[in-house]
Amino acid sequence: MQNTKNNEIEVKSQQIRFVSHEIRNHLSVCDMYAQIIKRHIENDNYNNPSVLNAIDCIQKSLQIINMNVTDLKSLDLSLPKIINFKNTVQQAVELSKAYVEDKNIEFECFIKNDADICIDENRFLSCIVNIIKNAVESIEIKGKISIIGEVKDNFAILKISNTGKQIPQDRQKRIFECGYTSKQNGSGYGLNICKQYLNSQNSDLELVKSTKSETVFKITIPVK
Ligand SMILES: Nc1ncnc2c1ncn2[C@@H]1O[C@H](COP(=O)(O)OP(=O)(O)O)[C@@H](O)[C@H]1O
Ligand SMILES: [Mg+2]
Known part of the structure; x- marks a missing residue:
């Protein structure tokens, strides 16, 4: 009984680790492109505060998603x-x-x-x-x-x-x-x-x- 419970927990926590890993890979893609856009804006002296603010917000959101990723409960999202x-x-x-x-x-x-x-x-x-x-x-x-x-x-x-x-x-x-x-x-x-x-x-x-x-x-x- 206890063994089955432990196995279930192990399977679940492995799923969480896998999903976190995949999400983090793509969060870093988004963050990298946000940094590139920021650099272009700075180089072009394009001083629009609302655009800069939008990019800051995107990067902040990415950090928050990253923090919350560990709360994911299921991996079964495959849609062939x-x-x-x-x-x-x-x-x-x-x-x-x-x-x-x-x-x-x-x-x-x-x-x-x-x-x-x-x-x-x-x-x-x-x-x-x-x-x-x-x-x-x-x-x-x-x-x-x-x-x-x-x-x-x-x-x-x-x-x-x-x-x-x-x-x-x-x-x-x-x-x-x-x-x-x-x-x-x-x-x-x-x-x-x-x-x-x-x-x-x-x-x-x-x-x-x-x-x-x-x-x-x-x-x-x-x-x-
Ligand atoms: N293209 C590659 N060239 C050299 N080593 C590689 C390559 N792809 C995978 N590996 C080896 O396989 C290991 C496992 O890769 P992976 O499962 O993606 O985990 P991680 O990238 O987190 O180490 C890597 O740590 C590396 O030693
Ligand atoms: Mg790898």
Whole structure:
């Protein structure tokens, strides 16, 4: 009896940690863009107090949402529907660029051929953003991230490659474990959340390779 109760609590608290992690990723995208707008306004000497106030309010709200995130009770918000592969990937790439900050990273995004897929759009966006965020974090100062999509044998395939730090051979099996991180401020949830979600949608996420010159992840989703 007690064990069942403890398991329920554990499952619930893990859900809360997962949801918090995903929300915080996107709060930092919003905050980064708010800072960029502010910088433009200051550089252009555009002194409109109500616009500056609006941006301050957005940033404050983001802080408050961040504080309240831990109150979330449920993760079950997935709504699979038919979406366009190419548009969604391009949107994810735009969102991810917020993580680049002052690094010198060249982005290449090329979708060879397109298809419709059936998946929850926001969850799929989050998966791609998680993988590109890791790619950005593995590049110290200068590097390249390639996002190449194609449709083959009734599967949409997305390969996300980056130059940067290699994942040591003996760690490559562990990167999908919940809580595995090699980063000082990492959570180790990103890849685990992505893989679990994609697997639940008859899809997959794999590490293709990680060498000194490049790391490649692959997402495979059946087309509709
Ligand atoms: N593109 C990458 N290049 C190098 N290491 C990576 C890459 N993607 C993931 N990793 C490794 O996998 C670990 C787990 O990633 P993730 O689940 O997103 O958690 P976190 O980013 O919080 O550490 C990272 O800490 C890192 O060691
Ligand atoms: Mg991560």
